[in-house]
Amino acid sequence: MTGPARPTSMRAAVLSADGTLAVENIPVPRPRAGEALIRVESVGVCHTDLHVLKGEVGFPKPCVLGHEVSGTIVELGDDDSEEAGADSGPRLAVGDRVVGGFIMPCTRCEACRAGRDDLCENFFAQNRLKGTLYDGETRLHRADGTPLAMYSMAAMAQYCVSPVSGLAALPEGLPSDTSAILGCAAMTAYGAVSRAAGLQPGQTVAVVATGGVGMGVVQIARALGASRVIAVDVSDDKLALAARLGATDVVNSLDADPVAAVRALTGGRGVDVAFEALGRPQTFEQASRMLADGGALVAIGIAAGAATAAIEITPLVRRSQRIIGSYGARTRVDLPSVVELARQGGFDLEQAVTRRYRLHEAADAFDDLAAGRILGRAIIVMD
Numbered sequence: 001m002t003g004p005a006r007p008t009s010m011r012a013a014v015l016s017a018d019g020t021l022a023v024e025n026i027p028v029p030r031p032r033a034g035e036a037l038i039r040v041e042s043v044g045v046c047h048t049d050l051h052v053l054k055g056e057v058g059f060p061k062p063c064v065l066g067h068e069v070s071g072t073i074v075e076l077g078d079d080d081s082e083e084a085g086a087d088s089g090p091r092l093a094v095g096d097r098v099v100g101g102f103i104m105p106c107t108r109c110e111a112c113r114a115g116r117d118d119l120c121e122n123f124f125a126q127n128r129l130k131g132t133l134y135d136g137e138t139r140l141h142r143a144d145g146t147p148l149a150m151y152s153m154a155a156m157a158q159y160c161v162s163p164v165s166g167l168a169a170l171p172e173g174l175p176s177d178t179s180a181i182l183g184c185a186a187m188t189a190y191g192a193v194s195r196a197a198g199l200q201p202g203q204t205v206a207v208v209a210t211g212g213v214g215m216g217v218v219q220i221a222r223a224l225g226a227s228r229v230i231a232v233d234v235s236d237d238k239l240a241l242a243a244r245l246g247a248t249d250v251v252n253s254l255d256a257d258p259v260a261a262v263r264a265l266t267g268g269r270g271v272d273v274a275f276e277a278l279g280r281p282q283t284f285e286q287a288s289r290m291l292a293d294g295g296a297l298v299a300i301g302i303a304a305g306a307a308t309a310a311i312e313i314t315p316l317v318r319r320s321q322r323i324i325g326s327y328g329a330r331t332r333v334d335l336p337s338v339v340e341l342a343r344q345g346g347f348d349l350e351q352a353v354t355r356r357y358r359l360h361e362a363a364d365a366f367d368d369l370a371a372g373r374i375l376g377r378a379i380i381v382m383d
């Protein structure tokens, strides 16, 4: 099924083996069964892409990054509806506006069949390790035939291919550009708040490190009824944005001991849930000491290498506290949920996105992200 105006070549930001990021002309990919070709409207600029770019996360190169995307379906792969199960993804058509989640569930592995898209075995084994989709092949090549690895759907390009299982329809009223961040920043935050923490209305929350995902946690915790949301960061500018997005209190951890400050703000009790969004031992340990009795530390920041944190055992046991890891979310269920939350006004996309770049400025966007010059989330808007 082919829509109108499908060009043969496109511009893509290609990360070469030597670590340089440059726009190249490459062939437009073709979707296979169960996949969609998307004309990219915009793509988010995420720290995880930056980790790959800096070589801190191993990934094959040359490759195309970009793993939260918004755009329009222009082509669908050959129909495989007889083979596909009922939960193989949403029913979508050419011309539909969509967002793509960074975890693209294969729908067939044991984890996916159990609804645990966040643990999809093929996503990790094929996409994250090899840069391919689930038949073991990439959809992207240079004009000379060199394969280009795909980080998720590889959306830093004018077109990308994603399994339909990783997509959700974008309703009227949500913008085509800023909605891209629903696919990683917002979906990851939603998974942490709704799934991992199981946040209940009236509970108190601390968010340690308010980058793209932490800022999403602030918004979603408020939207889901948290009575207090205490944002902790080292940047007054980020804390000011967190306050605009729903934080009831802010703590600059350069000015005050964040554990003492959070305890003081909660009458000595501590918080029901502390989200750690940085992945550093010091902040992980701090978050663990902010907890109320029965509280939960939800870890969402990926650490460098094999970092470890020291947690005092006895309080954890005596106070029945929990430490929970949370990676992404269950795309097929949670991405539509977070889209709906945004449609209802529970996630302010316009305030969350604080910078816009063009594709040829992709390298500048990552420089700015690395230097801490991006307050909320940045997006690259396609030409």
Ligand SMILES: [Zn+2]
Residues within 6 Å of the ligand: 046, 047, 048, 049, 067, 068, 102, 184, 185
């Ligand atoms: Zn991301």
Ligand SMILES: [Zn+2]
Residues within 6 Å of the ligand: 105, 106, 107, 108, 109, 110, 111, 112, 113, 119, 120, 121, 122, 123
């Ligand atoms: Zn799977």
